[in-house]
Structure formats: C-alpha cells, structure tokens
Amino acid sequence: MKQQLETIRQEALAALSGAADQQELENLRVKYLGKKGELTAVLKQMGKLSAEERPIMGQVANAVRAEIEETLEKAKTALAAKAMEERLKAEAIDVTIPGEEVALGHQHPMNMVLQEIKDMFVGMGYQVVDGPEVELASYNFTRLNIEDGHPSRDRSDTFYFTDDDSVLLRTQTSPMQIRYMENHKPPLCMLAPGRVFRKDEADATHSPMFHQIEGLVVDENITMGDLKGALTTVMRKIYGEDSVMRFRPHHFPFTEPSCEMDMQCHKCHGTGEVDGQVCSTCHGEGWIELLGAGMVHPYVLENCGIDPEKYSGFAFGMGLERMAMGRLRINDLRLIFDNDVRFLSQF
C-alpha cells in the first residue's frame, strides 16, 4: 500500500507540474483527491490493514494528500499569474501611438468676416441687434421714405406674402433703423446684420438671398464728417491702412445727402488695367463699391418720433458677401453658399 501511495504521489506531482490551464488542474484534483479519486480508493482499503499498520499508513496517506493539495494550490496560483500576465500583454495600450485625428470644422468664412466687422463696431460703441426677416412693407419701405410706386417695391423685385403687398421678405436691413428708433432714443449707435431677399437670379455677383449689415448713429450735431470718419476707420482696418477710399454722391430715399463708398481696386491700383488687359477684379472701373450711406432723412427721424431740428444722424448699409469676397479674395459669390468643403477648408 505504501508503494501504491508513493506511485500516486509521484504521478500526481508530475501531472500537476505539467498542467497547462485551470481546467486541467481541476481534472487532476478530481482524479487524485476526488471522492472517486485514486487516493480515496487506496484509503478505502485501509480497513484491511492491521491495527499497527493502520495509523502509520494513515499518516503516509495524509502526508501524500497534503503534498498534492499544496502543489495543486501552487500550480493554481502560478497559472493564474501567467494568465493575467498574458492578458495584460494582449490588452496593452501603447499610449505613445498618435491618436486618430478628428476632423474639426470651423466658422464659415463669411461669418469670420462678419465677426471681424462686428468686433470693430462694438469697439466703437455700437449695439448689435437682430430683426425679423419677414417684414412689414411699412418698415421696409414706407417709413423709410420709399413711397408707393417706387421701383424697388415692384413685385418683380420683392417677395411678397400677401395680395395687398403689406407683408414681405425684407429686401434690405434698413427697416432695422425704424425698429431701433421706435424703441431707443438718441444718442444711439446700432449695428444690424442679417439676411435680405430679392428676386435675383444667382450668378457670380447675385443671389436671391444675401446678407447686409446696417448701421445707424443718431445724436446731436452728427455730421457727414462722423460718417466718413467711422467708415474710413473700419474699412482701413479690414482692407489695410494704406487702402484708398472715396465717397461718391448717390441717391437713397431715406438719406439726404446720400453717397456710396468705394475702395480703390487693390489689383490694378485704380488704373482699370493689368498688363494691358481690363482688370478682372474691378472690371476696369478702378474702384470697388463697398456700401451705401448718408445722413438720415429728416422724414425718417420724424417717422420715429425724433425731432430732426435737434438731432441728426448717419446710416449705412453694406453687403456682407461683398465684404467677405474683398477681404478673402473670393471671386464668385456662389462659392460662399455652396458649402463645398474643399472651398471652406481653405480659410
């Protein structure tokens, strides 16, 4: 019997040391220590032994069991540690590998220019306001001194909602002058950027929807000098300190006198020609129109309950797309609206 126990011990220890995983260990445990295991089978034969032999064999059997159990535990721990190490290796994250790049968008170029322009006017004390795109004809035209029958009120130019032509998509941001003066008394300084709509076919310089930025300043003793000073300052900041500007007489019903502001063409420097060819940027004009402006018409002030004897003001309206095209050297208006990423990502 002692021989049997020794054989079991040797076999068990050898098998345990060669076990590859936890499952195999468990099988070995059942094989040697289980109720129907080899060791138990030998122990069952103890009854056949003499009274002297029994306790001695008992001791040997217990020692063998203890040794197998201990070796089993050690093998379990060793295998678990090995498995953990392998898992750590397999799941290791190399934190030095560069991450996957996430493509980030950015502001639309037109909004970049708008932000620049807003910043400048805010710095000069202007309040930036927003207004409705669906507008009343009285704000868009009548109270701006644009009377019934004026060509700009024509149905071929303006999107109307109603048969009596009283509700429309605003054709300019100038109605914001009226809305602002209804609610604010001078001194006032306002900037109103926003969408405007006209029945125009889309081409390189036209779109049925575009953006304007309206400005209005009303106080005592405001003169054309203030208008020229404010607008020249801003345009020089946008287009460069050395850019050349001119103010040219014009007509708008809601300003008197009225003017347009031009910038000398940066490409042909006012000559209208580049290498003997007509300049493509200004179409040979030598000048690029920037905006319309003027001294607020006394009727318009009166329409808003402001005394034109005491107060005067200036107003201006510029096309945002035109400003962005000049600022960023974009040559086709449609690019601004197409939202082609190949174009947008250049800015």
Ligand code: DAH
């Ligand atoms: N609203 C005019 C337009 O769309 C532009 C304009 C001209 C605005 C003169 C003004 C102004 O405020 O004083 O053509």
